[in-house]
């Protein structure tokens with residue numbers, strides 16, 4: 001397994017280059033952040049300060065969707081107070097971030113075929129990964145699930161670098177009608193996969209992990225937890241694993257699926 | 273800038289400046305070493321350490337609140353043996369005083385940790401945490417009655433030669449009587465405040481935002497409460513007071529010292545700015561220099577009334 005040598009994180013002043021809506025409730029912000037852009041690895045994240053003052057005591061963690069040329073891109077969903085405020089930030093504004101943070105995706109030695117399974121904003125940490133895998137000559141299949149065709153994200157990027165893409169939408173407006181996990185068993189069976197990478201709602205990741213285990217394919221998941229420090233100090237972000245409680249911000253967010261002790265599914269969360 | 277003497281004394285402990293980290297918000301210091309030269313700090317106060325490993329509470333463990341946050345970490349820690357072997361061993365070479373925050377479910381638990389730490393040269397002082405609101409037994413239960421507080425301080429005092437700081441809970445009717453009780457049992461200093469018990473409910477799911485239900489409130493939201501308590505305690509006891517609660521910048525730190533604190537601790541601010549401690553040290557020095565104050569210790573209790 002190759003996991004990139006950890007590059008120490010730093011506080012970086014970043015300037016907003018662009019911030020635009022790319023789908024219903026989903027935005028893409030591009031930031032000039034040279035240090036992070038040149039050192040971030042696929043699956044790592046930045047801890048972004050939304051505004052000065054004490055209105056947002058906690059930073060917000062976001063995966064780096066793409067990086068290069070001194071800039072990083074973050075694909076984000078407007079969920080609550082923080083992300084709604086982020087959507088109003090204009091180009092030229094300076095923000096500060098801590099990055100690069102976390103342990104990202106690992107590419108097994110000699111991997112030839114990989115499956116990426118994304119639900120909703122789960123595509124965010126998979127953009128850099130798809131590009132990296134393609135560059136390394138790995139044949140990539142992407143399976144993406146979304147509420148509707150208009151919410152399938154970053155199609156150009158993935159269709160450009162992936163050998164194959166498969167879609168599922170809740171309303172059937174594109175691809176299969178239903179959950180993406182209906183398509184994945186077939187995709188897993190069709191290929192002699194070396195690795196499966198997944199990110200999205202935790203119940204989805206759990207199903208993908210089970211399907212991978214059944215097929216005997218290594219699987220990595222990227223888990224979200226509420227985070228305060230982002231650097232491993234406060235123990236806000238723990239994930240239960242067979243090796244005890246681990247911190248999503250430094251030991252993850254990417255974990256081997258086989259190590260995860262899945263917590264009982266909470267009620268489906270209601271979000272306004 | 274004219275040289276300001278930044279040194280302060282907490283009993284037998286001399287610190288190069290009055291700014292330390294607040295327990296539980298700075299790990300063992302290692303986690304912040306990319307952002308802060310630890311040798312700049314007055315002291316590193318570690319997370320709470322118990323005899324055996326504690327798993328802590330379920331997630332979610334934090335929630336953002338107006339100008340603050342709730343946490344219910346629940347004192348997750350690897351136990352004192354692993355703490356000494358890893359965290360303390362790493363901290364030992366960093367040229368910074370180390371204050372270990374000690375927790376227990378029982379008096380015997382506190383005593384066992386203190387006894388074990390007695391063998392470690394790297395420990396500059398103990399901070400007895402009798403004020404954590406996030407565990408069911410021990411923790412705050414000791415810190416909310418004079419008898420409970422006195423009993424655990426007496427027992428630990430008997431087994432440690434290190435300076436003993438007792439960390440007080442704000443979740444009491446009269447913090448002054450608790451402070452007096454621990455002073456009478458031989459505490460060398462008191463630190464305050466630990467978090468205020470609080471709660472937040474998600475109106476979309478009708479569930480508490482923390483898995484545990486309730487948690488501890490920290491950050492600027494609690495600062496006026498903390499300043500008031502430091503002011504009350506400092507005038508009532510003879511031992512030094514370490515003040516904390518929502519300190520975000522040097523002015524906030526100065527405010528605590530004016531109220532009577534000899535030193536201060538910075539907690540939640542580290543999450544906003546990982547170099548907050550250093551910025552506060554530099555700011556405090558400037559604050560004094562601009563006002564012609566030669567020694568930072570002159571600020572302690574300098575409130576005009």
Ligand SMILES: Cc1cc2nc3c(=O)[nH]c(=O)nc-3n(C[C@H](O)[C@H](O)[C@H](O)COP(=O)(O)OP(=O)(O)OC[C@H]3O[C@@H](n4cnc5c(N)ncnc54)[C@H](O)[C@@H]3O)c2cc1C
Pocket residue numbers: 045060061062063064074075076077078079080081082083084121124125223224225226227253269271336
């Ligand atoms: C390592 C990591 C990487 C992430 N990457 C991305 C990304 O690339 N794009 C993206 O859109 N989001 C990402 N998230 C989630 C993102 O951090 C949250 O959506 C964001 O913090 C919500 O902030 P808010 O102020 O809008 O919401 P709040 O007002 O804080 O909360 C609104 C709702 O969002 C939920 N929420 C808040 N924080 C999180 C969280 N960390 N994870 C899941 N739900 C949360 C709350 O429970 C609540 O229901 C990531 C999270 C982590 C831990």
Ligand SMILES: Cc1cc2nc3c(=O)[nH]c(=O)nc-3n(C[C@H](O)[C@H](O)[C@H](O)COP(=O)(O)O)c2cc1C
Pocket residue numbers: 228234294295296297319320343345347373401404439465466467489490491492494516517518519537538539540541
């Ligand atoms: C995430 C978190 C963890 C904490 N853990 C501890 C702890 O282990 N022991 C302790 O005595 N206090 C603990 N505290 C309390 C702080 O040390 C401090 O007393 C309190 O947060 C007030 O200071 P602040 O507003 O600057 O954060 C914790 C606080 C936070 C926010």
Ligand code: FES
Pocket residue numbers: 226227228229230231232233234235236237238247248249250
């Ligand atoms: S967010 Fe603080 S330890 Fe992970």
